[in-house]
Amino acid sequence: MIQLREVTVRYPGSSYPAIDQLSVDIYKEEFVCVLGKSGAGKSTFIRTLNALQPVSEGEVLVSDQAVHSASEKQQRSMRMKAGMIFQHFHLIPRLTVLQNVLTGRFGQKKSYQALLGLFSHEEREQAYHILRQVGLNDMAQRRVDALSGGQKQRVGIARSLMQDPEIFLGDEPVASLDPSTSETIFHLLRKIHDEKQLLSIMNVHDVSLARKYASRILGLRDGKLVFDGGPDELDEAAYQTIYGA
Amino acid sequence: MIWFRKRYIFYAGFIIFLTWWSLEQTEFEWAKFQQLSNAFTFINDRILPPDFSITSLLLHEAFVTLAIAFLGTFFALLIALPISFASASNTCTNRLIYTWNRVVLSVLRSVPEIVFGLIFVVVVGLSPFAAVMAVFLHNIGVLGKLISELIEAADEGPHEAMKSVGAKRHIASLFAIVPQIWPNVLSHYFYRFEVAIRTSLVLGFIGGGGLGQQLFNQFQSINYHAMATSIIFIMVLVIAVDLLGSYVRKRVI
Numbered sequence: 336m337i338q339l340r341e342v343t344v345r346y347p348g349s350s351y352p353a354i355d356q357l358s359v360d361i362y363k364e365e366f367v368c369v370l371g372k373s374g375a376g377k378s379t380f381i382r383t384l385n386a387l388q389p390v391s392e393g394e395v396l397v398s399d400q401a402v403h404s405a406s407e408k409q410q411r412s413m414r415m416k417a418g419m420i421f422q423h424f425h426l427i428p429r430l431t432v433l434q435n436v437l438t439g440r441f442g443q444k445k446s447y448q449a450l451l452g453l454f455s456h457e458e459r460e461q462a463y464h465i466l467r468q469v470g471l472n473d474m475a476q477r478r479v480d481a482l483s484g485g486q487k488q489r490v491g492i493a494r495s496l497m498q499d500p501e502i503f504l505g506d507e508p509v510a511s512l513d514p515s516t517s518e519t520i521f522h523l524l525r526k527i528h529d530e531k532q533l534l535s536i537m538n539v540h541d542v543s544l545a546r547k548y549a550s551r552i553l554g555l556r557d558g559k560l561v562f563d564g565g566p567d568e569l570d571e572a573a574y575q576t577i578y579g580a
Numbered sequence: 581m582i583w584f585r586k587r588y589i590f591y592a593g594f595i596i597f598l599t600w601w602s603l604e605q606t607e608f609e610w611a612k613f614q615q616l617s618n619a620f621t622f623i624n625d626r627i628l629p630p631d632f633s634i635t636s637l638l639l640h641e642a643f644v645t646l647a648i649a650f651l652g653t654f655f656a657l658l659i660a661l662p663i664s665f666a667s668a669s670n671t672c673t674n675r676l677i678y679t680w681n682r683v684v685l686s687v688l689r690s691v692p693e694i695v696f697g698l699i700f701v702v703v704v705g706l707s708p709f710a711a712v713m714a715v716f717l718h719n720i721g722v723l724g725k726l727i728s729e730l731i732e733a734a735d736e737g738p739h740e741a742m743k744s745v746g747a748k749r750h751i752a753s754l755f756a757i758v759p760q761i762w763p764n765v766l767s768h769y770f771y772r773f774e775v776a777i778r779t780s781l782v783l784g785f786i787g788g789g790g791l792g793q794q795l796f797n798q799f800q801s802i803n804y805h806a807m808a809t810s811i812i813f814i815m816v817l818v819i820a821v822d823l824l825g826s827y828v829r830k831r832v833i
């Protein structure tokens with residue numbers, strides 16, 4: 336469970352807050368899609384959840400543990416439980432698919448193990464198993480630079496699955512993919528979410544994807560929560576409060 | 581005239597003035613170009629043909645030069661790599677350490693190899709070792725600056741991804757950044773290696789050994805035909821390192 340208590344985020348030198356006194360509770364097994372215009376604060380919101388972005392006021396609780404006042408070590412162990420995927424995939428260039436997937440384990444590894452690439456037989460097996468799950472069966476030894484966008488995002492998903500996550504975060508994971516690839520990726524995300532009973536939060540700008548896959552939709556506008564409801568509650572009026580002029 | 585602004589006239593005036601001033605300072609005389617044809621006569625009559633009887637001696641000296649350039653730059657690379665991470669604003673969050681490292685790198689860079697060379701020739705005596713130390717110290721400064729700039733220009737995305745899997749800070753930096761900058765690091769390294777070959781020649785003039793010392797001795801003893809052979813060796817060495825560099829870069833990209 337993730338709880339936000341009056342969270343405000345102000346970027347240095349900015350006159351208005353990117354997130355403005357936002358409070359919301361999100362529960363296990365919810366598949367949340369966050370909607371909002373460009374600049375509404377979606378990226379900022381998702382990045383505060385695993386402390387990639389510090390907060391100015393308020394607090395974020397994950398499983399009743401305050402994220403932002405935690406020590407660096409505690410923050411790391413919270414991040415281990417939260418897989419994150421990105422619009423531009425953020426894979427490690429020049430490495431292979433398998434190597435990239437195994438970096439998902441870096442949280443658990445001692446420094447020398449990470450440096451030397453010492454992964455157990457079980458971990459390798461798990462990586463191959465995950466690659467089958469995301470449909471990259473025979474790509475393990477390919478360099479990630481040579482993959483298509485959709486394949487890269489599958490590697491991103493595989494890397495976060497390697498963390499054995501309880502939480503699944505995505506900052507516009509399909510925004511650089513074509514519509515049909517976006518659809519398959521969301522299908523995959525939802526399938527994994529249901530199988531592993533995760534708590535998922537995905538930023539999207541494609542409203543139809545949110546309507547189709549979300550169990551709950553949050554609408555952000557100027558850093559404030561202006562909509563919170565099921566996909567069937569997202570009517571024309573709600574659409575206007577999120578996106579309208 | 582849409583491309584031109586009034587202040588361009590001022591810039592042009594300034595550059596013309598600077599050129600004139602430099603001509604004055606360097607006692608530049610167009611008339612002296614007539615004497616340039618003498619250079620061709622000199623090369624033709626006095627330097628050519630090369631004296632190949634000293635080939636085996638020069639071969640040995642060429643390897644000394646190669647070793648000076650390689651050791652000096654390679655050790656510098658080994659030291660500069662970790663220092664670069666501590667002198668890049670995105671991987672070193674401590675402003676004090678960051679600024680201190682930047683200053684140290686600038687100081688190392690601002691002292692030319694020849695000055696280090698003169699110091700070490702006095703301290704450790706006339707030997708290639710003095711040349712290695714000179715190349716080494718100067719190149720820590722150069723490679724440290726170049727690599728820390730590569731680190732600062734690296735895409736923040738993979739770094740963010742590594743943080744979000746819970747990786748320790750230094751592991752996150754290393755894995756996110758090194759694969760991104762690696763080809764450019766090699767590029768810079770090989771360029772510095774090539775430059776070090778030329779530098780070690782000058783260091784040879786002050787007793788640093790290798791081809792440079794041979795060249796200087798030959799020049800002083802007016803043995804121009806032997807000099808020609810040395811020059812051929814130098815050219816071959818520089819071209820060989822350049823070719824090796826482009827081969828390695830192709831393999832890495």
Ligand SMILES: Nc1ncnc2c1ncn2[C@@H]1O[C@H](COP(=O)(O)OP(=O)(O)OP(=O)(O)O)[C@@H](O)[C@H]1O
Nearest residue numbers: 346347349353371372373374375376377378379380
């Ligand atoms: N690093 C930053 N420094 C200063 N201001 C920032 C920074 N990042 C974002 N902002 C500002 O914070 C606000 C929210 O930005 P954010 O990136 O969270 O929006 P978003 O909803 O993700 O937009 P998009 O759909 O374009 O990705 C914007 O007004 C933006 O200009």
Ligand SMILES: [Mg+2]
Nearest residue numbers: 377378379507
């Ligand atoms: Mg965004």
